[in-house]
Amino acid sequence: MNTTSEQRKNLLNVRGLTKVFGTLVACDHVDLAIGHGEIHALLGENGAGKSTLVKMLFGSLEPADGTIEWNGDIVSISTPAEARHLGIGMVFQHFSLFEALTAAENIALSLDTQTPITTIAEKAREVSQAYGLPLDPYSLVGDLSVGERQRIEIIRCLLQEPQLIILDEPTSVLTPQEADKLFETLERLRDEGKSILYISHRLEEVKRMCDNATVLRHGKVVGHCDPRRETASSLANMMVGSEVGKVVRPASPMSDAAEPVLEIRALSRPPDGPFSVPLRDIWMTVHGGEVLGIAGVAGNGQGELFEAISGEVTQRAAGEVRIRGTDAGLLGISKRRLLGAAFVPEERLGHGAAPELRLTENLLLARHRTDQASYVAAGGVIRRDALTKATKRIVDIMDVRKSAEDPEASALSGGNLQKFIIGRELDRSPRVMVVNQPTWGVDAGAAARIRQALIDLARSGSAVLVISQDLDELFEVCDAISVMHNGHLSQPMPIAEATFEKIGLLMGGAEGAEVSHAAGAS
Amino acid sequence: MGILEAVLLTIATAATPLLIAAMGELVTERSGVLNLGVEGMMIMGAVTGFAVASSTGSAWLGMAAAIIAGMAFSLLFGFLTLTLVTNQVATGLALTLLGLGFSGMLGEGFVGRPGVKLGNIDIPVLSDLPVVGKLVFGQDPIFYISILLTAGVAWFLFYSRAGLTLRSVGDSHRSAHALGIKVIRIRYLAVMFGGACSGLAGAHLSLVYVPQWVEGMTAGRGWIALALVVFASWRPWRVLAGAYLFGAVSIGQLHAQALGFGIPSQLLSSLPYLATIVVLVLISRNRRLTVMNTPASLGQPFVPDR
Numbered sequence: 001m002n003t004t005s006e007q008r009k010n011l012l013n014v015r016g017l018t019k020v021f022g023t024l025v026a027c028d029h030v031d032l033a034i035g036h037g038e039i040h041a042l043l044g045e046n047g048a049g050k051s052t053l054v055k056m057l058f059g060s061l062e063p064a065d066g067t068i069e070w071n072g073d074i075v076s077i078s079t080p081a082e083a084r085h086l087g088i089g090m091v092f093q094h095f096s097l098f099e100a101l102t103a104a105e106n107i108a109l110s111l112d113t114q115t116p117i118t119t120i121a122e123k124a125r126e127v128s129q130a131y132g133l134p135l136d137p138y139s140l141v142g143d144l145s146v147g148e149r150q151r152i153e154i155i156r157c158l159l160q161e162p163q164l165i166i167l168d169e170p171t172s173v174l175t176p177q178e179a180d181k182l183f184e185t186l187e188r189l190r191d192e193g194k195s196i197l198y199i200s201h202r203l204e205e206v207k208r209m210c211d212n213a214t215v216l217r218h219g220k221v222v223g224h225c226d227p228r229r230e231t232a233s234s235l236a237n238m239m240v241g242s243e244v245g246k247v248v249r250p251a252s253p254m255s256d257a258a259e260p261v262l263e264i265r266a267l268s269r270p271p272d273g274p275f276s277v278p279l280r281d282i283w284m285t286v287h288g289g290e291v292l293g294i295a296g297v298a299g300n301g302q303g304e305l306f307e308a309i310s311g312e313v314t315q316r317a318a319g320e321v322r323i324r325g326t327d328a329g330l331l332g333i334s335k336r337r338l339l340g341a342a343f344v345p346e347e348r349l350g351h352g353a354a355p356e357l358r359l360t361e362n363l364l365l366a367r368h369r370t371d372q373a374s375y376v377a378a379g380g381v382i383r384r385d386a387l388t389k390a391t392k393r394i395v396d397i398m399d400v401r402k403s404a405e406d407p408e409a410s411a412l413s414g415g416n417l418q419k420f421i422i423g424r425e426l427d428r429s430p431r432v433m434v435v436n437q438p439t440w441g442v443d444a445g446a447a448a449r450i451r452q453a454l455i456d457l458a459r460s461g462s463a464v465l466v467i468s469q470d471l472d473e474l475f476e477v478c479d480a481i482s483v484m485h486n487g488h489l490s491q492p493m494p495i496a497e498a499t500f501e502k503i504g505l506l507m508g509g510a511e512g513a514e515v516s517h518a519a520g521a522s
Numbered sequence: 523m524g525i526l527e528a529v530l531l532t533i534a535t536a537a538t539p540l541l542i543a544a545m546g547e548l549v550t551e552r553s554g555v556l557n558l559g560v561e562g563m564m565i566m567g568a569v570t571g572f573a574v575a576s577s578t579g580s581a582w583l584g585m586a587a588a589i590i591a592g593m594a595f596s597l598l599f600g601f602l603t604l605t606l607v608t609n610q611v612a613t614g615l616a617l618t619l620l621g622l623g624f625s626g627m628l629g630e631g632f633v634g635r636p637g638v639k640l641g642n643i644d645i646p647v648l649s650d651l652p653v654v655g656k657l658v659f660g661q662d663p664i665f666y667i668s669i670l671l672t673a674g675v676a677w678f679l680f681y682s683r684a685g686l687t688l689r690s691v692g693d694s695h696r697s698a699h700a701l702g703i704k705v706i707r708i709r710y711l712a713v714m715f716g717g718a719c720s721g722l723a724g725a726h727l728s729l730v731y732v733p734q735w736v737e738g739m740t741a742g743r744g745w746i747a748l749a750l751v752v753f754a755s756w757r758p759w760r761v762l763a764g765a766y767l768f769g770a771v772s773i774g775q776l777h778a779q780a781l782g783f784g785i786p787s788q789l790l791s792s793l794p795y796l797a798t799i800v801v802l803v804l805i806s807r808n809r810r811l812t813v814m815n816t817p818a819s820l821g822q823p824f825v826p827d828r
Contacts, residue, residue: 060700080702084702092700096694096696096697096701097694098690098693098694098697099693099694100813100814105686105690108686109687109701114683140814
């Protein structure tokens with residue numbers, strides 16, 4: 001009896017919600033209850049079904065089975081407009097913003113009324129001031145930082161005066177300081193009686209802020225809990241379903257005698273287009289045996305730096321990039337690879353691997369120049385047997401899970417494909433390894449394996465450069481961390497001195513001197 | 523009527539079909555759909571317009587039929603690319619080839635038949651003004667439509683709510699779908715608008731320009747309209763400028779050939795293309811503006827996930 005009256009008081013009751021894509025059951029009879037004025041966490045690894053679940057709540061996907069009860073009434077939500085009408089607002093993970101439009105126009109598009117754009121801009125300004133989310137409604141989205149874009153999404157959502165706000169991994173793109181501001185806003189909204197469904201795989205912030213949590217694994221609910229009573233590792237174990245391996249970072253053998261293997265000297269590059277960031281006088285040295293990390297909020301020039309180092313874009317002077325003592329600034333990708341460098345770009349499908357080609361073919365594409373003798377016989381004939389053997393070796397070492405003997409790259413899940421791509425490069429034992437976002441969207445178990453492999457490579461004497469937006473990851477694998485902000489690269493900070501706070505300040509644009517001062521004062 | 527006035531009038535007549543077809547394609551492309559079938563839709567409009575006008579004796583009925591024919595043809599394109607998600611480039615090319623052939627078949631019995639000309643509308647008093655009188659106030663109805671169309675499209679795109687929705691679909695169909703905007707429906711409407719405009723542009727050729735039917739009479743104008751849209755960075759008033767520039771140079775080079783300047787005629791014939799490209803490239807030098815105005819999802823297929 002007690003539970004029914006409790007359930008009646010809930011804002012949202014979801015029972016047995018199911019969604020099937022082909023043979024994959026993305027959500028399998030999911031139950032979820034959210035009360036008024038509650039921050040509810042939805043936890044789970046990538047592919048656990050979190051996004052599918054909230055898309056059904058927001059009307060962008062149609063459930064195959066199950067009921068949604070809103071304020072005690074059973075409702076069917078078939079379009080986002082209906083969801084908004086009920087009072088459900090959503091802040092998307094991959095922002096649903098239009099780059100070529102202004103902030104106010106973006107907001108106008110999600111409001112159903114025919115309000116003039118000037119009124120909307122005015123209202124947006126009011127809301128942004130009331131909640132401490134500064135925003136110029138007439139700025140073009142393409143010019144804004146990721147944090148500012150998220151503000152637009154939140155303001156857009158608030159203007160609809162929702163009772164339930166769904167946030168899909170909101171902090172994955174923010175600096176720690178920006179995330180703190182977001183938490184303040186969310187807590188304020190909770191105090192106003194609004195409910196929040198908070199999706200994340202960052203356990204610390206869930207523990208800090210959320211009142212209740214629902215954990216999903218493989219599309220099924222595996223538990224409801226109070227995150228404040230759990231530890232981060234107990235939550236992680238619930239999500240993964242087994243113990244997560246710990247990454248071991250042996251002491252760095254770094255000595256000043258170690259030769260610099262990768263050097264960047266006074267690298268500058270003008271912006272490529274209106275939404276691209278210039279590189280401004282970048283200096284960097286990575287020694288053998290060392291892992292250097294580059295932190296930064298997305299879109300501060302990391303992609304441009306990666307392109308410059310990998311040779312996708314060549315430099316103006318040969319000396320701007322030096323690989324193992326050779327000036328490589330004017331060389332293309334293959335020539336840089338021949339010098340012993342390996343590169344793993346951020347985008348897996350279409351950049352790191354050709355989606356429609358098989359794994360063996362992808363292996364050949366990446367290595368036909370560097371390992372010509374092994375994979376290409378006289379007359380340019382491909383040696384299939386060698387390729388098959390090498391692919392099998394990589395798959396075994398990296399524990400790549402696949403459904404067929406030699407599947408197309410696009411048939412692999414993101415995490416497994418990433419393991420294959422990293423394994424493909426590691427298999428060459430490169431002397432320089434440059435990785436952009438090594439574990440983005442990869443589940444915890446696979447991420448631990450990839451990180452360990454990078455550390456092991458460095459300890460065997462190679463230079464490893466890791467570009468990542470995940471600070472936890474950088475602190476786990478790096479010996480020193482530099483920060484990119486607006487095309488500038490900061491001095492590397494040895495890991496022993498680095499803290500989240502210091503790195504976060506640099507990510508927000510503070511100068512090196514200010515950071516050591518601020519940290520000294522605190 | 524002075525020489526200058528006559529020249530200006532021919533320029534307007536040459537520019538009008540380009541302007542109308544390009545304006546339709548601009549709206550289609552702003553929604554993210556690349557329809558390379560402009561030439562095919564235009565010639566279908568031309569043949570249908572001529573056939574109906576010459577059978578009924580009413581040029582106005584012919585014009586209406588041309589619009590409907592263009593729209594029907596674009597609907598075929600819409601069904602293939604939006605519903606069946608075929609490749610837009612290949613489908614557009616096929617539409618052009620189909621239109622050129624089909625119109626030849628339909629129009630076989632009409633070759634050499636006398637046409638009906640859409641009469642000019644003279645605005646009293648104003649059309650008697652010197653030089654510009656006939657040019658601005660004594661034109662055929664399709665000329666007036668083309669100017670109103672440009673102003674209307676410019677207003678619609680940048681000052682109306684529906685235009686904002688259309689631009690958003692062209693910028694990112696994924697985001698638009700996530701917001702609950704009906705991407706496919708909007709694209710169908712945009713494609714049909716483009717078809718209607720192409721049909722009308724065709725009617726201008728067979729009812730105003732040369733009131734008769736000749737096989738293949740569009741003579742590549744659809745392709746020029748397509749190019750104008752791109753070079754004008756998808757902005758309506760620039761399309762107008764480009765269409766008139768093209769018209770002016772093509773008429774100018776004819777007069778130059780007649781006067782016999784000793785410049786090879788082949789070079790003169792290529793001048794309109796060269797001049798239009800050079801000028802429009804120069805005015806779209808601002809890369810930022812170009813990128814902002816280019817529909818980011820142009821030509822990409824969209825399948826909503828449900």
